[in-house]
Amino acid sequence: MTVEVLNQRTARIDGELKVSGGADYAGDHQLPGMLHGYPVVSPVASGRLERLDFDAAMGAPGVVEIIHGGNFPRLNRSPDSMAEENKVGEVRLPFEDDQLHYHGQYLALVVADSFEHARAAALLVSIEFSCAPAVAGLSSAGEGREMDDEAVTLGEPERALVAAEVRIDAEYRIATEAHAVMETHATLASWQDDRLTVYESTQGVVFHRNALAQVFAMAPEQVEVIAHYIGSGFGSKLFMWPHSVITCVAARRLGRPVRTVLPRQWNFANTGHRPASLQRLRLGADRAGKLQAILHDALNETSPVEAYSDSCASATPSMYACDHVAVTQRIAEVNHGTPTSMRAPGEASGNFALETALDELAVELGVCPVELRRRNFTARDLASGLPWSSNHLLECFDDAARRFGWERRDPVPRSMRDGHELIGYGMATQSWSAMRKHCTARASFLADGRLSIATGTQDIGTGTYTIVAQTASQLSGVPLDRVEVKLGDSQLPTGPLSGGSMATASTLPAVAGAVREAIATLERLSIGEGGRFEGAASSALEFRDGRLWHGAESASVAELLQTLERGSVDAVVSTAPGDEQKRASFRSFGAVFVEVRWDPGISRLRVARVVSTIDGGRMINPLTAHNQLEGGIVMGLGMALFERLEYERDGRLHNHNFADYIVPVHADMPEIELVTLDYPDLAFNEFGARGVGEIGLTGVGAAVSNAVFHATGKRIRELPIRLEALLEQ
Numbered sequence: 230m231t232v233e234v235l236n237q238r239t240a241r242i243d244g245e246l247k248v249s250g251g252a253d254y255a256g257d258h259q260l261p262g263m264l265h266g267y268p269v270v271s272p273v274a275s276g277r278l279e280r281l282d283f284d285a286a287m288g289a290p291g292v293v294e295i296i297h298g299g300n301f302p303r304l305n306r307s308p309d310s311m312a313e314e315n316k317v318g319e320v321r322l323p324f325e326d327d328q329l330h331y332h333g334q335y336l337a338l339v340v341a342d343s344f345e346h347a348r349a350a351a352l353l354v355s356i357e358f359s360c361a362p363a364v365a366g367l368s369s370a371g372e373g374r375e376m377d378d379e380a381v382t383l384g385e386p387e388r389a390l391v392a393a394e395v396r397i398d399a400e401y402r403i404a405t406e407a408h409a410v411m412e413t414h415a416t417l418a419s420w421q422d423d424r425l426t427v428y429e430s431t432q433g434v435v436f437h438r439n440a441l442a443q444v445f446a447m448a449p450e451q452v453e454v455i456a457h458y459i460g461s462g463f464g465s466k467l468f469m470w471p472h473s474v475i476t477c478v479a480a481r482r483l484g485r486p487v488r489t490v491l492p493r494q495w496n497f498a499n500t501g502h503r504p505a506s507l508q509r510l511r512l513g514a515d516r517a518g519k520l521q522a523i524l525h526d527a528l529n530e531t532s533p534v535e536a537y538s539d540s541c542a543s544a545t546p547s548m549y550a551c552d553h554v555a556v557t558q559r560i561a562e563v564n565h566g567t568p569t570s571m572r573a574p575g576e577a578s579g580n581f582a583l584e585t586a587l588d589e590l591a592v593e594l595g596v597c598p599v600e601l602r603r604r605n606f607t608a609r610d611l612a613s614g615l616p617w618s619s620n621h622l623l624e625c626f627d628d629a630a631r632r633f634g635w636e637r638r639d640p641v642p643r644s645m646r647d648g649h650e651l652i653g654y655g656m657a658t659q660s661w662s663a664m665r666k667h668c669t670a671r672a673s674f675l676a677d678g679r680l681s682i683a684t685g686t687q688d689i690g691t692g693t694y695t696i697v698a699q700t701a702s703q704l705s706g707v708p709l710d711r712v713e714v715k716l717g718d719s720q721l722p723t724g725p726l727s728g729g730s731m732a733t734a735s736t737l738p739a740v741a742g743a744v745r746e747a748i749a750t751l752e753r754l755s756i757g758e759g760g761r762f763e764g765a766a767s768s769a770l771e772f773r774d775g776r777l778w779h780g781a782e783s784a785s786v787a788e789l790l791q792t793l794e795r796g797s798v799d800a801v802v803s804t805a806p807g808d809e810q811k812r813a814s815f816r817s818f819g820a821v822f823v824e825v826r827w828d829p830g831i832s833r834l835r836v837a838r839v840v841s842t843i844d845g846g847r848m849i850n851p852l853t854a855h856n857q858l859e860g861g862i863v864m865g866l867g868m869a870l871f872e873r874l875e876y877e878r879d880g881r882l883h884n885h886n887f888a889d890y891i892v893p894v895h896a897d898m899p900e901i902e903l904v905t906l907d908y909p910d911l912a913f914n915e916f917g918a919r920g921v922g923e924i925g926l927t928g929v930g931a932a933v934s935n936a937v938f939h940a941t942g943k944r945i946r947e948l949p950i951r952l953e954a955l956l957e958q
């Protein structure tokens with residue numbers, strides 16, 4: 230059986246449900262007797278909670294209970310372990326102390342008979358507090374502390390830097406960014422005796438289940454977490470946040486289901502964000518443009534209650550042929566909510582600094598930026614010493630440069646014009662590590678002839694339902710519309726997080742294994758006693774086009790099961806990465822080229838064109854893969870030009886809503902020309918797929934800032950690029 234028939238532009242099998250409103254998101258579920266939670270949060274970023282007065286709120290219409298520190302049960306903190314799959318967004322339990330650590334921190338949950346009643350009553354809770362000076366942002370946070378386990382030193386970077394003929398030394402800043410998910414976070418919790426069922430908007434039903442089991446000291450089997458559909462997560466829904474715990478406590482206390490749909494504004498406060506970062510990049514090179522030294526020192530903000538590192542420089546030692554590299558990471562506390570993984574965490578930020586610094590080096594040397602990167606291409610991952618499993622970065626440069634028309638670029642800044650507009654061309658390398666985790670899948674041939682696939686990963690909108698169905702259909706010959714896919718439930722066989730761009734590479738091998746195993750079982754049973762081909766040699770059987778063949782005779786799955794008098798034939802298969810990780814380094818690569826236009830007369834900056842070529846291994850479904858990569862490019866435009874979570878001088882959130890937090894809209898959309906190279910990475914998994922969720926974004930910030938320099942002659946080292954920065958003399 231081969232998988233060559235994959236790589237099909239199959240439309241989403243859940244598309245109709247989504248556009249017709251039939252897809253059930255966490256906040257859509259209703260249960261009999263359900264109550265509604267609405268949070269009361271800290272109005273300030275720093276201080277102490279003195280007293281909460283609930284008298285008015287408890288007397289308000291429909292209010293049933295208010296959950297707060299005074300009546301909250303003793304719970305366990307989650308071990309917060311990635312390996313144990315119980316990592317959480319914030320380890321601190323709700324209401325654990327009286328400190329006000331950040332604006333938007335939960336102080337209570339009002340529970341009422343309707344959302345409106347809960348919201349109205351929440352406004353009646355009076356909060357007495359004392360204020361303390363807040364650390365409002367990274368610029369006033371000091372030096373923070375070093376994450377010792379993240380420091381990497383190859384060779385003698387300091388010495389190599391001093392000895393280099395040409396040096397670059399610059400600082401790069403990125404603002405705090407919000408995930409800005411379309412579907413707000415939501416939890417619906419209900420208890421049946423000692424069992425807990427939770428509908429949650431999560432990128433990891435298994436992680437969420439495990440974390441809740443830890444917090445409530447239950448066996449994982451007693452907890453079920455369901456997320457059939459997710460309206461994007463971007464990292465904010467990878468790990469559990471406190472609203473889920475408070476809602477479960479409320480439901481247990483009241484003996485009724487409780488649903489908390491997090492108000493839009495608090496999605497910006499306490500479900501993570503990309504931390505603001507400050508990075509120093511020092512590059513040393515010879516006159517020919519060969520890198521001699523790379524020193525990358527990063528600092529990111531974290532909250533007072535959690536040590537979150539964004540690992541901004543983690544990819545730097547792997548990117549170019551340079552023997553002398555040092556990277557460090559520091560974190561500094563600010564009075565903001567806890568940061569978390571967001572849209573290519575770390576690498577998107579780190580790559581902005583590295584790829585902008587390389588552009589500065591190219592200018593200094595008078596070398597074409599593409600040529601500079603070609604000269605420093607590395608055929609091995611120098612961080613691990615291992616060869617790449619597959620690396621077609623040079624072809625990405627060539628292909629994207631040709632399609633973009635890079636040869637038309639006059640390297641002199643401000644030299645290219647079109648009427649009133651100055652035109653800038655910029656480019657950057659894209660990259661994202663390829664990860665794979667264990668996965669278990671079940672394949673069941675059903676009596677009605679359908680093939681059912683089940684695994685406890687989830688589809689965060691990226692097309693997982695579709696590629697699982699494609700895989701099962703193509704391996705079995707059962708038509709796509711006769712394949713049923715069950716995802717998003719922790720009761721299913723254990724599946725991976727939908728994060729880190731690893732769901733495809735992790736899930737499909739298990740799905741394929743289960744389908745093959747189910748076919749083998751069906752064959753074995755069919756030649757056994759009472760089977761359709763009783764007594765036949767297994768070597769004489771062939772499963773093809775959804776039927777079992779024996780010579781010229783064949784039977785459908787439905788007929789086989791009927792003969793066997795069985796309702797189904799099932800197989801469960803687990804797969805995990807093997808020791809291939811010891812033999813090669815797995816990473817995806819790409820190149821992105823951007824044209825910006827700056828009209829100084831009316832101070833208008835826009836991105837006119839984006840051309841990208843991505844080497845991400847085999848595309849299982851080019852339609853959904855391109856959707857993701859284009860989505861990544863749009864996120865990159867947001868990072869480059871718009872997205873900035875702003876705080877007041879006292880640390881309070883300023884623009885925590887969709888009116889004031891600017892994301893790219895259709896009017897901002899440039900022409901996007903995307904090509905994916907199709908080099909299956911068969912050392913990684915049998916499908917050769919490395920994943921495409923995040924890489925699209927990783928070079929866009931630098932490519933835009935490099936294009937802005939080319940258009941305007943101004944080197945902007947801060948994202949998002951503000952028009953004010955272009956107007957400053």
Ligand code: MOS
Pocket residue numbers: 432462463464465467570571572573574727728729730
């Ligand atoms: Mo992604 S930041 O792993 O959802």
